[in-house]
Amino acid sequence: MEGQGNGLVLECRGLRKAFGDLQAVDGVGFSIAEGETYGLLGPNGAGKTTSISMICGLLQRDAGDVFVDGKPLTTRSVGAKSAVGYVPQDLAIYPDLTARENLAFFGRLYGLSGNELKTRVDEVLEIIGLADRKNDKSDEFSGGMKRRLNIGIGLLHGPHLLVLDEPTVGVDPQSRNAILESVEHLSTEGMAVLYTTHYMEEAERLCDRVGIIDHGKIVAEGNRRELVELVGQRDRIRLRASGDLEGAAAAVAGLPGVLEAAAREDGLDLIVECAADTLTEILGGVTQAGATVSSVDVDEPNLEAVFLHLTGRALRD
Amino acid sequence: MKVLTIAGTSVRRLTRDRSNIFFVFILPMLLILILGAAFGGSSDPRVGVVSSGSGALGEDLAGRISEVEGITVSDWEDKDSLVLAVERGQLEAGVVIPEGYDDTLRNSESVTIEFVSRPDPSAEALKNTVDSAATEQGALLRAAAFTVGQGTADFSEALETAEDVAVATKGLVIEQRTVGEPFAFEQLGRFELGAYSQLLLFVFLTSMTGSAALIQSRQLGVSERMLSTPTPVRTILAGEALGRLSVAMVQGLLIIFGTALMFGVDWGDPLGATATFLVFSLGASGVGMLMGATFKNDQQAGGIGVLVGIGFGALGGCMLPLSIMKIFSPTLYNVAHITPHAWGIEAFEELILYGGTIADITLELAVLAAFAAVVFALGAWRLRAALTK
Numbered sequence: 110m111e112g113q114g115n116g117l118v119l120e121c122r123g124l125r126k127a128f129g130d131l132q133a134v135d136g137v138g139f140s141i142a143e144g145e146t147y148g149l150l151g152p153n154g155a156g157k158t159t160s161i162s163m164i165c166g167l168l169q170r171d172a173g174d175v176f177v178d179g180k181p182l183t184t185r186s187v188g189a190k191s192a193v194g195y196v197p198q199d200l201a202i203y204p205d206l207t208a209r210e211n212l213a214f215f216g217r218l219y220g221l222s223g224n225e226l227k228t229r230v231d232e233v234l235e236i237i238g239l240a241d242r243k244n245d246k247s248d249e250f251s252g253g254m255k256r257r258l259n260i261g262i263g264l265l266h267g268p269h270l271l272v273l274d275e276p277t278v279g280v281d282p283q284s285r286n287a288i289l290e291s292v293e294h295l296s297t298e299g300m301a302v303l304y305t306t307h308y309m310e311e312a313e314r315l316c317d318r319v320g321i322i323d324h325g326k327i328v329a330e331g332n333r334r335e336l337v338e339l340v341g342q343r344d345r346i347r348l349r350a351s352g353d354l355e356g357a358a359a360a361v362a363g364l365p366g367v368l369e370a371a372a373r374e375d376g377l378d379l380i381v382e383c384a385a386d387t388l389t390e391i392l393g394g395v396t397q398a399g400a401t402v403s404s405v406d407v408d409e410p411n412l413e414a415v416f417l418h419l420t421g422r423a424l425r426d
Numbered sequence: 427m428k429v430l431t432i433a434g435t436s437v438r439r440l441t442r443d444r445s446n447i448f449f450v451f452i453l454p455m456l457l458i459l460i461l462g463a464a465f466g467g468s469s470d471p472r473v474g475v476v477s478s479g480s481g482a483l484g485e486d487l488a489g490r491i492s493e494v495e496g497i498t499v500s501d502w503e504d505k506d507s508l509v510l511a512v513e514r515g516q517l518e519a520g521v522v523i524p525e526g527y528d529d530t531l532r533n534s535e536s537v538t539i540e541f542v543s544r545p546d547p548s549a550e551a552l553k554n555t556v557d558s559a560a561t562e563q564g565a566l567l568r569a570a571a572f573t574v575g576q577g578t579a580d581f582s583e584a585l586e587t588a589e590d591v592a593v594a595t596k597g598l599v600i601e602q603r604t605v606g607e608p609f610a611f612e613q614l615g616r617f618e619l620g621a622y623s624q625l626l627l628f629v630f631l632t633s634m635t636g637s638a639a640l641i642q643s644r645q646l647g648v649s650e651r652m653l654s655t656p657t658p659v660r661t662i663l664a665g666e667a668l669g670r671l672s673v674a675m676v677q678g679l680l681i682i683f684g685t686a687l688m689f690g691v692d693w694g695d696p697l698g699a700t701a702t703f704l705v706f707s708l709g710a711s712g713v714g715m716l717m718g719a720t721f722k723n724d725q726q727a728g729g730i731g732v733l734v735g736i737g738f739g740a741l742g743g744c745m746l747p748l749s750i751m752k753i754f755s756p757t758l759y760n761v762a763h764i765t766p767h768a769w770g771i772e773a774f775e776e777l778i779l780y781g782g783t784i785a786d787i788t789l790e791l792a793v794l795a796a797f798a799a800v801v802f803a804l805g806a807w808r809l810r811a812a813l814t815k
Contacts, residue, residue: 165654167650167653169814185659186656187657187658190654193654197651200647201646201648201650201651214431215655217428217431218428219655219656262651
C-alpha cells in the first residue's frame with residue numbers, strides 16, 4: 110500500500126492499538142498538508158499519545174497505515190523517519206549533558222555531521238532562545254527552558270512533519286506563549302505540524318484543523334467554524350442598553366444573520382449565525398431604534414462546548 | 427558512526443559524575459595500593475639488632491644474623507626503641523644481644539639472647555632464622571672451649587682455629603624439593619594479587635551499577651526518542667552495548683596501565699592478558715545490559731548490582747584466593763566457577779604466576795567467551811523488547 114502522494118505530508122488510516130482488553134486507539138485516521146497545523150484535541154487517556162507513538166514509529170500498531178511524504182512509516186522504517194521531528198510529552202533529554210551536547214547527540218542520530226551539524230545546532234539554539242546557555246547542563250535549566258530544548262531537538266534536521274505531544278504541559282505562561290509563537294512561525298514556513306493538546310485555547314489559536322478524539326476514536330474533524338456548525342451551536346450577543354429596548358429588539362430581529370432578538374430589563378439578548386459578521390449592523394439598528402448601548406458581550410461557541418456536546422463530558426474530565 | 431555516538435555519550439555521562447570518577451577509577455587503585463602494602467609478599471621481614479657493648483663475639487653474632495638470607499637487618503641503639511619499633515610494626519622482630527656477651531662467653535658462663543616479636547604466625551619462623559645464626563656461633567664456641575679444656579691453646583687461639591676448620595669443612599647440605607602448587611599470594615609481587623583481583627571485581631561491579639544509566643535513559647525517554655530518529659533498533663542496541671563495554675574498557679585499561687606504571691605490576695603475556703580482560707569485560711557488560719533491560723528503576727538496579735557484583739567477586743576469588751579456597755573447601759572452589767571471576771582469576775594466575783601464554787588459558791578464555799555470548803544475547807533480546815514494546 111502506498112500514500113496518495115497528493116501533497117499531503119502525513120496520511121494515517123485506520124490506526125488501531127489495544128493494550129490487553131483496552132482498545133486505546135480504534136480506527137484513527139487523518140491527514141495533514143504542507144504548512145498545515147492539525148490539532149488532536151482530547152482529554153487525558155483519549156488515545157492521543159498512543160496515536161502519535163504509532164505515527165512516529167515508536168509503537169507497533171495492530172492495524173492501519175501511516176505515510177509520511179508518501180512513504181510508509183513503521184517501527185522499522187529509517188527513511189520515512191528522517192522527515193519527522195518528534196517532541197514527546199515528557200522531557201526526553203540527558204540532564205547531565207549541556208544544551209549543545211544534547212542537540213549534537215540527537216543531531217548525529219538524525220544523520221547530521223560536521224559543519225552541517227554545528228550550523229544546525231547553533232541555528233536551533235537561536236530559535237529556542239538558549240544560545241547564551243548552550244554550555245550549561247540541562248538540569249540547571251528552568252522547566253520552560255527544558256521544554257524549549259525538548260522541542261529544539263525535534264527541529265534539528267528540518268523535518269517536513271513536526272509532531273508535538275502536549276508540549277506546554279507544566280510550562281509557565283511566558284514559556285508557553287513562546288512555544289506557541291514558535292509553532293505558529295514554523296507553520297508559516299511550510300512545516301506540517303501535528304499538535305496534541307487538551308487545552309482548547311491552544312487548539313483554537315494554532316490549528317487550521319482539529320480532530321476531536323475520545324475513547325480512541327476521532328469523533329469530529331474540521332476547522333473551528335465547521336465543528337461549531339456541526340453541533341448546531343450559535344454565537345450569542347448580549348447588549349447592555351437603555352431606552353426603547355422593545356423597539357430595538359424588533360428593529361434588529363429582521364437583520365440578516367440574526368436568528369433571535371429579545372429585550373430584557375437592562376438590555377438585549379441576541380442569537381446570531383456569526384457575531385463578527387453582524388455586530389456592526391446590530392449596533393446601528395439598536396441606535397436607530399432609540400436605544401443607547403453601554404456594553405457588548407459576545408459569546409462564541411468554542412471547542413470546549415463542541416467537545417461537551419459530542420462526548421457528554423468536559424475536556425479536562 | 428551512530429553506534430559510536432551512543433557509546434561515546436555513555437562514557438561521557440559516566441565521567442560527568444564526580445562520584446563515578448572516584449568509585450570507578452580512584453577507589454580500585456587505592457585498594458590495590460592498600461592490599462599491596464598490607465599483604466604484599468615480596469618484601470623481606472625486617473629484624474632489628476641491638477649489640478652495643480656486647481663485645482667482639484656480640485658483634486660477630488650480629489654480623490652472622492645480618493648475613494642470613496630472607497631477612498633485612500638493621501642496627502638499633504637500645505632495647506627500648508627496638509621494642510617500640512616492633513610494637514608499632516616498623517620491625518617484624520628484634521634481637522637484643524646483652525652487654526658483656528663476649529666476656530660472659532669467654533668465662534664459659536651462660537648468656538641469654540632476647541628475641542622480641544609480635545604474636546604473629548610468622549614470629550616462630552623468624553625466631554628459627556635467628557636461632558640458626560646463634561647455633562652456628564655456638565658450635566664454634568663449644569669447639570673452642572673443648573680445645574681450651576685440653577690445655578693446648580687459649581680461648582682466642584682456639585676460636586680462630588675453630589673458625590678456620592669450619593670454613594674448610596664441608597658440612598651437610600639439605601636439598602629442598604617442592605611438591606604441589608604454591609598458594610598464589612605467596613608467589614606474587616607486592617601488588618599483583620590486588621591488581622588482577624581488583625581489576626575483575628571493579629570492572630564487573632561498574633558494569634552492574636552502570637546498568638542504572640541504561641535504565642535512566644529509558645526512564646528519561648531518551649531511548650524511545652532515539653527510536654523516533656532514523657536509527658535502526660540494532661544500531662541502538664549495538665551503541666548501548668558498546669557503551670557498557672567502553673566504560674568497562676576505560677576502567678580496566680586505567681587499572682592495568684596504572685598498576686604497571688605506578689606499582690610495577692607485571693601482567694604477564696600481553697596477548698593473553700588482553701584477551702582475558704576483553705572477554706571478561708564483554709561478559710560483565712552483557713550482564714550490565716541484561717540488568718539494565720530487566721529492572722524497572724535505577725535504584726533497584728544499583729542496589730542489586732552492588733550485591734551481585736560484590737557477591738560474585740567474593741565467591742569468584744577476588745577476596746579469598748582460589749588456591750586457599752581449593753584447600754579448605756573444594757566444594758566452594760567448584761561452586762566459584764559459576765562466576766566469570768574465577769575463570770578470569772585462574773587465567774591471570776596462569777599468566778602472572780607461571781609465565782603462561784594465551785595458549786595455556788584457552789579453556790578459561792573459551793568459558794569466558796561463552797558466558798559473554800550468552801549474557802549479551804539475553805541482554806540484547808531483553809533491551810530490544812523493552813525499547814520496541
